[in-house]
């Protein structure tokens with residue numbers, strides 16, 4: 001853990017030497033194509049991640065925090081009816097299939113949710129109904145967690161995961177798109193060859209805690225440069 005933090009600090013120095021804002025942390029793939037990202041309360045430890053289209057990049061996602069965290073990339077923030085940040089309208093991984101190690105760390109909620117979002121009124125009403133039911137059921141749990149300290153949030157998640165298995169969202173809203181989820185101390189490697197059609201700026205975020213992680217600053221920017 002200490003080693004990883006040291007790398008981030010070193011990159012910060014490199015960034016400032018390149019003429020960027022002094023406190024701006026920019027991560028780029030190393031010689032092996034790896035970008036090590038710390039996930040904790042509540043940040044990804046970087047202001048910006050820069051990659052180049054055509055490169056094969058491995059995001060090494062390290063949960064150095066005390067809560068379960070997730071890593072999502074997308075555009076156009078989606079909010080629930082109650083105004084909680086809840087994923088992205090456009091998933092970065094719509095046109096590519098990442099490899100996740102271990103595979104159980106990855107989860108793709110994209111097909112179902114993104115389809116509903118793009119479809120017409122009939123699908124929307126179905127979807128709203130389902131979301132409302134979920135929302136009402138989750139509210140009690142989650143509000144309590146939000147008012148308590150993050151540790152309680154974590155306890156909640158652990159308990160739910162134990163009962164329901166890996167696909168359980170631990171009382172979270174299900175959000176569209178591909179995500180990697182890690183518990184404290186866990187690491188996952190997310191490898192993807194960056195397609196040319198994703199050049200531009202993307203948001204990276206964690207939406208755990210009913211969007212409270214995002215609101216608390218657990219987000220960063222991914223910049224995909226043209227080859």
Ligand SMILES: [Cu+2]
Nearest residue numbers: 069206208213
């Ligand atoms: Cu988080």
